[in-house]
Amino acid sequence: MTTALQGIRVLDLTDAVAGPFATMLLAGCGAEVIRVESRRHLGFRAGPQAPAEGEMDFSKVDMSTLVGTNFARFNLNKISVALNLTKPEARDIFKKLVPLSDVIVDNLSFGVVHKWGFDYDTLKQLRNNIIVVSMPSLGKGPHEQWTTWGMNLLSFTGFAYKWGHPETPMEERAASNYYGDYMAGMMTSSAIIAALYHRAKTGEGQYIEVAQAEATASLLGLSYLDYFVNNRVTPAIGNRNSQFAPYNSYRCKGDDRWCVITVFNEGDWQQLRRALDSPKWAEDTKFHNMEARLKNADELDKNIEAWTRQYTPHQVTKMLQSFGIAAGAVQNGEDLYFDIQLRDRCHMLDVDTGRQGIITFDGPPLHLSDGQKTQTKGAPILGEHNDYVYKQLLGLSSAEIDKLTESKVIF
């Protein structure tokens, strides 16, 4: 089995979710992704509650015990070299790696790689067809110095405003997830492969910027168009739909258990009535066509929920899907772990993470029949591949490595 990105080397200067996810997707396709990282700034490696710089002496920490689960998740199949880029000698070593590499990706705070002298123009001098990728929060502009996490950008771009029930106060809108990070990550890895394709055809490298704010906003294109063309901002509509009813979430048997049911036409509606054993209420003219059902959606939903409450979410799914109605369980974490569809499609990866034992991870969001790795390696320990990088790639001697380690360049 060939992997698609075999022979492509990526220098990975990313942390958190969007960046590591993007480069992990490349690693899963066979690219050699080298995390260039240091004890000086552990970021997600140490988990979100990690002490800040200067608060403890990281030189004493046993790195093999320090694996935040999100770090473990987003750094599968990568290798790691310890290099303290705050030191000028370290930056010289990095520059020696550039001619041996194809892609460089960073999502560090705005200005950091520039300060280190790793801007595109400089890197291009070292290898003229290099692909340099930057994943800032907002990118160059008036807010370039802002620090944001993906959740902030859900609020900043309009997602929080639109993501809720109509009656949900703004404080409780859904803006506590990494959705924007995942999407920015997948968009970036796609753009990188497009750039690699272009390079293969023309020999030309380039600079790519994907600002997470823009990646996130582009997922609300329709709301923006509605504003630009119709000059309006429609409020949140929750799980309902302006064109179809019934179309909503419904409470099921059990604590905090829910299902969803959608009806798109009269055929679906007739099937739903059959599935519910032709209840009396459904004969009412209040529900006799889509327009009427949309108008009386509250009463309609109440009647349907009286039925769904008798069953578990998966019972509802099975019964209604057998009648050809698009229904589904609102699956929770436990359901996902045992999901027979995901298992049948080999979605999950059981990975030995070392000290933390075997953990099950999501595999790549998409499986190819050819081109991806079939064996998964756990996230690397910091500096696990120092010998490979320093000796094999750069040809340094053991004495030189010892000296660099002593001066905390390799750190």
Add this chain to the structure above:
Amino acid sequence: MTDVFTSALGGVKVLDLTEERGLYAGKMLADLGADVIKIEKPEGSKARRTSPFKDDIPGLENSLYFLNFNTNKRGVTLNIDSSAGRDIFKQLALRTDILIEDFEVGVMQSLGLDYPVLRELNQGIIMASITGFGQTGPYHKFKAPDLVSFAMGGMMNLNGPRNAAPVVAPCEQSYYGASVASVFGILTALFLRMSTGEGQLVDASAHEVVATFASEIMSYSNTSRIGQRSGSQFGSVPGRIYPCMDGYVHILTIRPNHWKGFLEVLGAPETLAGKEWDSGVFRNKNVDIIDAHVTEFTMTHTKIEITELCQAKGIPCTPVNTPAEFSQDPHMKERKFFVKLEHPVLGPYSYLSPPYRLSQTPCTINRPAPLLGQHNKEVYSGELGYTDKELAKLKSEGII
């Protein structure tokens, strides 16, 4: 037409049969410079009947939904339910690099246009099928509009208010997720094809992509805990959307330096002075005390004042915007994220630039969504060599 020197995917040919779930995949490939031919039924795609419409007036050229997802594509009409239509489709498939479709599982097979058949015609073809549950597995026949994918994928259960129903994301995000994942797969397959000469079937499942976003599998396998809804709260308190003088702000104090900086913004209140407040666990237990301090501050300041005060101390904080407010933000304006386009029927309008900014092969929007059948002549006469007389016959027979 784009070429290999000015566009990342210049010269790459794509046939786009998608109706909804895969529309963004075609758009993304087109924005990256591929020549994407959108194939619609002669009566027009389902997307042309999807709201919102300009001035709320339905019409084949009035759907903003269709407009949104079809920039940079060329458009032809073709009835692939007819055998003459399928013959024309096969001529196009012979010349294409990529085919994307989002029909229910089995439809392409029933038309005699499934991957093994197309591969016989064109060994290098990369066919992406973008479905709710994928081509295989016990649920592959289940119907899966966005709401079902978001629910079954586990994202829905995690999002929404603590004590109310879980809530789906706006604007059909499972479709975006499945589309972008499929583009990642398509481009990987395209890159691989340069060395193997072989195409492949890319089988994208919205369910699987959304499950990846939910991140629950790792967390359940590691801790046996089930994720709960928390409104906008993330990490340690304060870490949510707060009301302020002129709207709302989103403040996070995930890392220790965020909290330290935030104390300075609050003016180092005596109540929060003890070392114990540095612990996120302790703060989460005393949420009422913290929230009283936070709201006292936020309710006396504006969104932008709060954001600037917090950002000066390195605290992740932003205003909460409507799409209208975001589009007027000076940062987005300076970056020219919004561009002006002209549609022959809808007139001039503003739109978002593609978010992937490539220096040598920039993604520009060269044309708005095609009118129904706009490129029939260009494609059928210009590229397949049909005469005007033959085209007229195909039209009268309802093939195009």
